[in-house]
Structures are given as structure tokens and as C-alpha cells.
Amino acid sequence: MIPYARQEIGQDDIDAVDRVLRSDWITQGPLIPKFEKAVAARCGAEHGVAVSSATAALHLVFSALNLGKGDRLWTSPNTFVATANSALYCGAEVDFVDIDPATLNMSVEALAFKLIRAEREGRLPKVVVPVHFGGCSCDMKAIHSLSKQYDFRVVEDAAHAIGGRYCGGEIGSCSYSDATVFSFHPVKMITTGEGGMVVTNNSDLAERINLHRSHGITRDESKMHGDSDGAWYYEQLELGFNYRLTDFQAALGLSQLSRLDQFLAKRLALANRYQSLLKDLPLTSQSIPSCNSSAWHLFVIKLSNTASRREVFDRLRDAGIGVNVHYIPVHLQPFYRAQGFKPGDYPEAERYYSAAITLPLYPALKESEQDYVVRQLVSILGEEK
Incomplete structure (x- = not known):
């Protein structure tokens, strides 16, 4: 059977993972921040936060944007269910914007029309999530312009699109959005097995996503509410999740990124x-x-x-x-x-x-x-x- 998609794993990938498995760090180690910096640099973004899946990345971004009960998130109906589900995890309402029949991406015309009606009804979205279907970017300049007019946040679902370009820049530069989410599932452009990443130019957003991916816990004394009891001490500052990537996954991701x-x-x-x-x-x-x-x-x-x-x-x-x-x-x-x-x-x-x-x-x-x-x-x- 010729599959519709599959990963491409080479000896360099195997060797990279093998080195980590023989090292002292296989969960949270030095290759995770190295992978985050490499992906962010490739995209031209300031920050990257690696997580266990693109679904986790979406959930973390929405949570960090304080999406919650009484809020609305709009996305494309032509996507995997995770894009919408992640908003429901936050307690928000989900709605959709129809697609352009040529590009198969969110229709800017349909979005503009829906926003006019939503403003009249007092039901504007807090977040809009354009999905770069098949690896092709949505019309982000137009969507960004609408976000300024109607005061909503923009998160790019670029699960299909790492390495793609839009109007001269890399998808993931976040020039027209608050954050971009990538997937590293085996059928995508590069893989970490399972895995995902958020890239953003907003340092506060990156810090909050980083906190939430690991139970809302910090070991940074400058962020603690009280004095540290010792080197073992940590504080949970917010309700977070266990959405961490492993070091051997990051090793695979770095090796794949080079190709x-x-x-x-x-x-x-x-x-x-x-x-x-x-x-x-x-x-x-x-x-x-x-x-x-x-x-x-x-x-x-x-x-x-x-x-x-x-x-x-x-x-x-x-x-x-x-x-x-x-x-x-x-x-x-x-x-x-x-x-x-x-x-x-x-x-x-x-x-x-x-x-x-x-x-x-x-x-x-x-x-x-x-x-x-x-x-x-x-x-x-x-x-x-």
C-alpha cells in the first residue's frame, strides 16, 4: 500500500535519539530549549515553547489568552477537530467561518460578513483561529486588519505549515498574529513522534504558556509568592497541565529540522x-x-x-x-x-x-x-x- 503520508527517518535521526537515550537526560533536558530556539529562529519569532502535541499547544495558547466561559472562538470547519475542541476545553463557545472554495482556507469575505453581524448582536469573538490548510497560509494581512477593527486575538493553526512562506516571510513569524502553533506528528513536514510547538513574539504569553505546560509550577525564586525553603522547593502559581515534550523527542526534532x-x-x-x-x-x-x-x-x-x-x-x-x-x-x-x-x-x-x-x-x-x-x-x- 502506498500511504497518503509517512515520516522519513534517517540514520542521523536515529543517532540523535540514541545519544539522548544514553545520556543523563531523557525527559526535561538541554535539547528542549535548543529545539525551541532553533524553530523560533527558523520562523523569525522571538519565543518557542515545545509541548506534547499541537492539540496541547492550542489549548495552552487559548488558556494563556484567558479564553473562558462566555467567550467565543471562531475557526475554520475544514480542520481536524482538535482546533475547535481546544477552545471547548477552556469553556468557551465555538463557531466557524466558511472556507474559500479555491484556497480551502478561511474566507476573509465570510469572516468580514460574520463580524458585522456579530458586532450588531454583541457576540464578537475573543479569538479567531485561521487554519493554514495543506500548508498554504490564510490571508493573514486581511485577517490581522479585521482583528484590529473588531478587537480579537489571532492564533494561527499552522499544524500543516512549518516551512511555508507568506508574503515574503516564514509562516510562524507571527507578524500578523499573537501566536502560531505547529504539529510534529509523523505525517507532518518534520516529526518528533508526537509533539507540537507554540511560537510567539509576546514574551508574557510565552512565559504563561511555559508555566502552564508543566502544572503551573515554577522553581524560579523571583516568581514565588514566599521565600524558598531550599533547593527542592517549588510553587504552583496557576492551574496547569502536563504537556511537556521529552529530550529525545527534541533530539529527533532538531535532526529533522536540519533537513x-x-x-x-x-x-x-x-x-x-x-x-x-x-x-x-x-x-x-x-x-x-x-x-x-x-x-x-x-x-x-x-x-x-x-x-x-x-x-x-x-x-x-x-x-x-x-x-x-x-x-x-x-x-x-x-x-x-x-x-x-x-x-x-x-x-x-x-x-x-x-x-x-x-x-x-x-x-x-x-x-x-x-x-x-x-x-x-x-x-x-x-x-x-
Whole structure:
């Protein structure tokens, strides 16, 4: 089976992890801050905080922004459920903004229209979370401008997008947001096994996220409420969580980060090759605006004949091609329907979902395997004529 995605682990990665496993530190050690600084430097951000997953990162950012009961967070319905769930963990209400049918990202026009209505009703969001679907940045300049007009915070869900660029800068520079969240799951551009990171230019936000990732505990005497009883002493200042990354995960992340550009170049070459090979078929792919350079986490096609999606999907799977679908719109999940959402609420996201198939794309994908995927698609779609 050709998977839709997979990690690429080399001997350097194995050696990096092995060195940590043979050292004195395997949980909280010196490689975690080194990894944080390296990712932040790559993005052009001032601070990085490594955590156990991108879900944990989202939860920590929302908590650090004091998102809570009575607040509202808006995001895209075309995302994994974690983006919305993390707001519910904080006790906030969740709502969605429909997508642009070309970029598959949050529609700025839909956001602007929804904000006008929300202001009239006194229900403006406290936080808006644009999701950089497939590795392509949302229109962050426009979203940032709206955030100033309507006074909301912006958190970029860039789980798909480390290494991508927007208007000349790295995704994660936080030039147009309060913070950016990355994922290091095995199918992403680089991996730590499981893991994530928050990058930000706000030192107070970074300090609070850092505190919350480890139970709200500090050993810094300058932050304690009383005098220290000794070298063993610590104080819990706030209610936090156990969202720490390990040192051997950080070692893997650092090793992988050194090859990020290599991974990105291969993904771009394969994506361009798909676009060339598929240009005459009855389908479209994600539109990447000219000011963007996508990280190409996913290569998604939209079939012109939506009625055939299930058949095309099943036949590709039967042919040994591990296609997938990203994503089932969050508001259509039973849990969210129980919150009052229903089919028809976000028609562009639903229309996209009904036609979408994710094709294999990862650095180790061979051109011969890609050719096989295309031949199978040509054969299947040709039979439908």
C-alpha cells in the first residue's frame, strides 16, 4: 500500500535519539530549549515553547489568552477537530467561518460578513483561529486588519505549515498574529513522534504558556509568592497541565529540522508534478495564492463529479493506494451537531468535503509510485465518461 503520508527517518535521526537515550537526560533536558530556539529562529519569532502535541499547544495558547466561559472562538470547519475542541476545553463557545472554495482556507469575505453581524448582536469573538490548510497560509494581512477593527486575538493553526512562506516571510513569524502553533506528528513536514510547538513574539504569553505546560509550577525564586525553603522547593502559581515534550523527542526534532528545506523541496517537486500530470482530468486542486509558498503537507483533489467520490476512493484503495479525506467538516460531527450545528451551515466546506480526496505526498514518494497513482486515476475517471 502506498500511504497518503509517512515520516522519513534517517540514520542521523536515529543517532540523535540514541545519544539522548544514553545520556543523563531523557525527559526535561538541554535539547528542549535548543529545539525551541532553533524553530523560533527558523520562523523569525522571538519565543518557542515545545509541548506534547499541537492539540496541547492550542489549548495552552487559548488558556494563556484567558479564553473562558462566555467567550467565543471562531475557526475554520475544514480542520481536524482538535482546533475547535481546544477552545471547548477552556469553556468557551465555538463557531466557524466558511472556507474559500479555491484556497480551502478561511474566507476573509465570510469572516468580514460574520463580524458585522456579530458586532450588531454583541457576540464578537475573543479569538479567531485561521487554519493554514495543506500548508498554504490564510490571508493573514486581511485577517490581522479585521482583528484590529473588531478587537480579537489571532492564533494561527499552522499544524500543516512549518516551512511555508507568506508574503515574503516564514509562516510562524507571527507578524500578523499573537501566536502560531505547529504539529510534529509523523505525517507532518518534520516529526518528533508526537509533539507540537507554540511560537510567539509576546514574551508574557510565552512565559504563561511555559508555566502552564508543566502544572503551573515554577522553581524560579523571583516568581514565588514566599521565600524558598531550599533547593527542592517549588510553587504552583496557576492551574496547569502536563504537556511537556521529552529530550529525545527534541533530539529527533532538531535532526529533522536540519533537513526541512530538503523535505520541502521534494514535496514541492511532487506537487508540481501532480499538477502537470492531472491537468487534463475532471478535477481541481488547491489554489495557492501568488504571495504564498505552501509547505505541501497535503495534495488534495476535488472531483468534478461529486457523486463518484466514494467509488473513486474505494477503487484507489483497492489498487493499493492509501488515499484519505481531509477533512470531514467539524460542524458535521455528531458531537458538534449536538451543540446545534447542522448540514447547510457552511456550504462551501460541505461542498468541498463531498468531492475531496487526498493523494499520497511525502518526501520518499517515488516518481514511479506517483505515476501509478495517476494511471489509476486516469483509468477510473476515464471509465466514468
